[in-house]
Amino acid sequence: MEADNDNRKITKIGFFGFGNTGRMVADEFFKDGLFDLEWVVRKTQKDNHKYATRLLGYEVDDALIYSVDEVSPAFFQNHPVDIIVDFSSAKAHSQYAAAADFGIKIISAISKYTQKDLDDLEKMAEKTAVLYSPNITLGINFLLVASQVLQGIAPHADIEIVEEHFRGKKEESGTAVKIAEILGLDRDKHVNSVRVGGIVGKHEIIFGLPNQTIRLVHESISRAAFGQGAIFAAKWMINAPAGMYSMENIIVDMFKKNIPVY
Numbered sequence: 001m002e003a004d005n006d007n008r009k010i011t012k013i014g015f016f017g018f019g020n021t022g023r024m025v026a027d028e029f030f031k032d033g034l035f036d037l038e039w040v041v042r043k044t045q046k047d048n049h050k051y052a053t054r055l056l057g058y059e060v061d062d063a064l065i066y067s068v069d070e071v072s073p074a075f076f077q078n079h080p081v082d083i084i085v086d087f088s089s090a091k092a093h094s095q096y097a098a099a100a101d102f103g104i105k106i107i108s109a110i111s112k113y114t115q116k117d118l119d120d121l122e123k124m125a126e127k128t129a130v131l132y133s134p135n136i137t138l139g140i141n142f143l144l145v146a147s148q149v150l151q152g153i154a155p156h157a158d159i160e161i162v163e164e165h166f167r168g169k170k171e172e173s174g175t176a177v178k179i180a181e182i183l184g185l186d187r188d189k190h191v192n193s194v195r196v197g198g199i200v201g202k203h204e205i206i207f208g209l210p211n212q213t214i215r216l217v218h219e220s221i222s223r224a225a226f227g228q229g230a231i232f233a234a235k236w237m238i239n240a241p242a243g244m245y246s247m248e249n250i251i252v253d254m255f256k257k258n259i260p261v262y
Contacts (some may be wrong), residue, residue, distance in 0.1 A: 011035050011238055014081035014104070016096065017088030018042040018052065018065065021223045025087050025109075027056050028227025030063070034235070037063040038081050041071055041095070043088065073098035083107060083234055087226070090117055093124075100124040105237050107230060109136040111174040125244040129237055133247040135175040136229035139218040140203065141247035144182060145255065147205050147216055151183055158208035159183060164194040165201055175203055 013035050015026050022042075030037045030053060040052045045067050047055060052063035066075075076099045084096050086108045093108065097120065100106070106124060111134040113121075124130050133141065151159070163176035172193055180187040183205075200220040207214040220226075229247065236250045 011083060011234065012038045012081040013234070014038055014076075014079070014084045014096075014099075015040045015052075015063070016042075016084065016086040016092045018047075018055075019087075021226055022087040023056065024223045025085070025227035025230055026052060026063070028224055028231060029085070029234075030056065030058070032231055035231070039063055039079055040065045041068055041088075041092075042066075043068050043092075045069075068092070068095055071095045073101070076102050076104060080104075083237060085230055085234065086110060087230075090114070093117060093120055097124060100127040100130075103128055105129040105131075105240070107131045107133075107136075107233050107237065109133055109226065109230060111135070122244055125242060128242050129240040129245065130243075131233050131237055131240075131245040131247070133229075133233070134178065136233060136247055137218070137220060137225045138229050138232050138247075138251075139220075139225070140175055141229070141251050143203065143205065143216050143218045144179065144248055145251045147179065148182060150207060150214065150216070154207060154209060154214075157214075158206075159185060159190060160192060160206045160208070161185070161190055162192045162194065162204040162206065163202070164196065164199050164204075166198050167195050169195060173201070173203070175201075179203065179205060 011034060013029050015037060018040050026037060026040060029035045040063050042065060047065050048067050050065050051061045052065055053060050081104060083105045084099055086092055090110050090112050105128050121130050121132055161176050161179050163173040165173060176191045177187050180191050202219040205216045233247060
């Protein structure tokens with residue numbers, strides 16, 4: 001199947017997860033002209049064998065919903081896709097491990113993997129391209145790369161991380177913890193959490209220098225930002241060989257290609 005105007009191949013997407021965030025991400029893929037949302041797998045029997053597009057409010061029959069109990073190695077052979085996008089839970093990767101045997105590429109945006117889970121992804125990456133990013137928004141990953149560049153330029157700066165989220169979020173932001181880790185900071189001393197109202201997510205890295213302060217800030221206005229990030233990753237992944245990738249890899253690649261020359 002070819003795109004209408006520029007002969008670019010339509011990429012087939014299989015989707016794991018259909019919660020609040022998953023729905024918004026699936027919707028972004030459906031609206032993008034370069035992707036076909038082929039099917040959705042969810043943990044429960046809820047809405048089983050209904051069309052995800054109908055539940056998203058469209059008058060079309062696309063993306064049949066399957067229960068995870070229906071997924072086996074044969075499922076990926078009978079329902080082939082180019083890329084699996086996972087916005088479900090840490091356990092789901094065991095259900096699509098067999099997809100790697102068919103060369104299906106994988107994008108995982110799960111935030112709470114154990115080391116064993118990560119080892120499982122590494123094994124899949126021996127057979128196909130796997131991209132793992134616990135926060136897949138474009139802005140956050142730009143911020144991660146930019147903060148490392150700035151730290152290299154100003155290694156003696158004082159650094160504090162402030163993360164703000166909605167009032168009901170109990171756990172510490174996994175993204176803030178990752179920022180602390182990549183900058184070599186003690187998370188208990190340098191990560192400051194704020195819980196108010198309905199903030200989707202805001203992360204700020206403050207660099208304090210003797211005569212100036214530099215602030216790197218990213219704020220998610222809507223969970224649809226995760227969908228745009230996943231689409232950005234999927235477009236890059238289409239031609240990627242087998243291996244383990246992250247959104248930071250893509251951003252660094254973009255940095256190299258877009259360094260301004262004065």
